[in-house]
Each structure stands twice: as structure tokens, then as C-alpha cells.
Amino acid sequence: MHPASRHRAAEPTEAKGAATGKQWIRKADADQTRASFPELFFDLVFVFALVQLAKTLASDFGPTALVEAALLILAIWWIWIHSTWVTNLLDTEQDPVRLMLFLLMFGGILLAIALPDAFGDHGFAFAVIYCAIQMGRSFFMLYAYHRVDAASFLTFLRITLWLVLASAFWLVGSQMETTPRIAFWSTALLVEYLAPALRYYLPGLGKSAPETLDVSGKHMAERCALFVIICLGETILTTGRNAAEHMADDMTFAVFCSAFLSTGFMWWIYFHHGQEKAANKAEATSKPETLALNLFTYGHLPIVSGVILTAVGEDFSLSHAKDESTMQTALAILGGPALFLAGNIWIKLAAAHQFPISHIVGFAILALAGVLSALAANYHLQFLATATLFGVAIWEYLALRRASASTA
Incomplete structure (x- = not known):
């Protein structure tokens, strides 16, 4: 664990209004090396999503279907890995954090249901659910770090703004036919995948400093x-x-x-x-x-x-x-x-x-x-x-x- 991050996490909050959010963040001395039961429960939703994806790909393995499946794999992975980063930083024994995970699970189930026809009639539903999961989790982290850890808060602010940009491509693409939808959704995923590599650089906000987040x-x-x-x-x-x-x-x-x-x-x-x-x-x-x-x-x-x-x-x-x-x-x-x-x-x-x-x-x-x-x-x-x-x-x-x- 990064020493400076431990120090930030242990600092008392200066604002009474931030006390609730601070309680959701994993404590510096907490046992953070083992996956918690809420996290394991959250993972179950992805069994259904992966089964849906495999069935969809097996039923149609043409060139276009393969590209579509690749985009869906990237989307599912990105939801899961971002959620894992968040639960790495939060105390999953806190009730608000558990509630957030349950809401993400519900969204994940809906996403898996829409997945087989994501490039058909369920494209808009898929895009809305995907963006709601990504944005909702990010807003939760903004509240958790507000007036608790300025550097981490700014990192999640940058993440949120990058997700806003990607969401525009997701939503606009969902209204298109198959070929332009693939193009728009590919751009959305490119934005999301490039953002961490660029340390979420934004004009006026700069980029996140290395080792800002207290990651285990x-x-x-x-x-x-x-x-x-x-x-x-x-x-x-x-x-x-x-x-x-x-x-x-x-x-x-x-x-x-x-x-x-x-x-x-x-x-x-x-x-x-x-x-x-x-x-x-x-x-x-x-x-x-x-x-x-x-x-x-x-x-x-x-x-x-x-x-x-x-x-x-x-x-x-x-x-x-x-x-x-x-x-x-x-x-x-x-x-x-x-x-x-x-x-x-x-x-x-x-x-x-x-x-x-x-x-x-x-x-x-x-x-x-x-x-x-x-x-x-x-x-x-x-x-x-x-x-x-x-x-x-x-x-x-x-x-x-x-x-x-x-x-x-």
C-alpha cells in the first residue's frame, strides 16, 4: 500500500458533512487482501452474462457477429474491472456500499438480458443500462471521496467526465443501424479504455498523479x-x-x-x-x-x-x-x-x-x-x-x- 495513500485515508475529515462518505472508504488497517462475500455475490451476475454471450456467439459466428461479440466482451469486462477497482477502495461491510453492489447486480442482470439483441432492437436498452451502471458507480465514488481525499476525488471527477464523453457515443450509437452502431460503440470503448492509460487527462484538470488511489x-x-x-x-x-x-x-x-x-x-x-x-x-x-x-x-x-x-x-x-x-x-x-x-x-x-x-x-x-x-x-x-x-x-x-x- 502506498504510504501517502495510507496517510490520506487516515486523516480526519474537516467537514461534518463528509463523515458518512468517509465511513464507506476502506480503512488503512483493514484486511483488504481477501474478497468479501458481497463481492463474490456480485460476481454471480456475470455467470449469466457470460453464458448469454457464449450462446449468442455460438449461434452466429460470422465476421460481423464476431466484431459485435468482441465489443460486448470489452463492455462486460470494463464494467466488472471498474467495479472491482471500486470495491478495492471501499469497505464492502458498510450497508451503503452493499446496496450499491446490489444495484449494480440488478443492472448487470438487465444488461445480460439485453445482450443477445444489443445490436438489434435492444440496443437502446443495453446502452442506457451500461451507461447507468458506469455513471452511477462513479457518482457514488465522488460522494464517498468528497471533502475526504482531494486527490482521489479529482481522479474520480476526471473518470466521470471521461464516462460522460463515452456515454454520448453509447447513446447516439444505440439509435443507429448495425454498421454505424458498431462504429459509435467502438469509439465509446476506445475512449473508456484509453482513459486510464492517459491517466484521465482533461484540459484544465490535467492528469491524475501516479499512485493517487489507495489500491491493494x-x-x-x-x-x-x-x-x-x-x-x-x-x-x-x-x-x-x-x-x-x-x-x-x-x-x-x-x-x-x-x-x-x-x-x-x-x-x-x-x-x-x-x-x-x-x-x-x-x-x-x-x-x-x-x-x-x-x-x-x-x-x-x-x-x-x-x-x-x-x-x-x-x-x-x-x-x-x-x-x-x-x-x-x-x-x-x-x-x-x-x-x-x-x-x-x-x-x-x-x-x-x-x-x-x-x-x-x-x-x-x-x-x-x-x-x-x-x-x-x-x-x-x-x-x-x-x-x-x-x-x-x-x-x-x-x-x-x-x-x-x-x-x-
């Missing part, structure tokens, strides 16, 4: 790990449902076993070494806000996206196991694990400053297989993806054991 890096590491668990769990649910629908085919059981093992290997690759390194790095760093931005806000996005795309690919391999592969099905079956490995390369490089050679080789194999995918059936690609993930997992495991033995 270890808490962020745990929260992101739990979200990865949610995504992997969604993949298991999707795989089980699809296997039950196609179990009459003699190939289904083998493909199901392969898909299940793929999910298990993904769990191993992320949690056996990468998550631990990320957590240790987050705990030891003197710049938790900067680390959280690079390692978690941006760094976990390809991991989460890769898991979701893997679920779609496993849907294809179960429902059309013996069909000849196309570039579209190969993109899901092989692209999901490849994107997952790319995210883990980023995480492990940032956390341990070492190139995970096994991951790079695995990524290269999947990319090469994608080029040659027209020569195989879908189940061949599924088996190859599983074998590649297994090879990466066992290679890294043996390499770590050798490294541990050499230093013992």
Missing part, C-alpha cells in the same frame, strides 16, 4: 483470479449442456473428454504458476495502482476473452464434430486457447520478467494449425488444442521443478 494489489489479484474461475466454470457448464444434447453421436464422448481436459489444463496453466506470481508481485510492489492497471485491468482481458472463445469453440466441436473445419470454426477452437496463452505470456512476463517459452511454442503451434485447419475436421482441431494445452502445462511444470531443484 493483492486484493486485485484475487478478484481477477476469481473472475477467471467464473469464466472457466461457464465453459464447463456450456460444455456439459452441449454434450448432453449430442451424446447420441459416437464421437461426442471423446470430444467432451477433450473439451473438459482443455478447461482443466487452462486452469492449471493460470493457477499453478501465473496467478501466484501475479499475487506475489502485487503484494511486494511499491506502485500498486500502476501494477493493477497493467497486470489486471488490461493484462487479464485476453485471458478472459480466450476462455469465452474456447467455450464457443467447444460448442462447435461438440455439435459439429465430424464436419470439415472452416476458418471460422478454427478461429474459435484454436483461437480461444491461443488468446488464453497470449494473455498468460503477458501476465507471467510482467510478474516474473521471464519469457514462458512453453506458452510461446504452444501459441505458435495453434497459429500454424489454424493456417492448416482446412485439412482437418472439427474434432481433430479440438484434440490438437487439448494436446497443445497439455504440452504447455507439463512443459512449464517440469521446467519449474528443474529450476526449483537447481536453486535448492
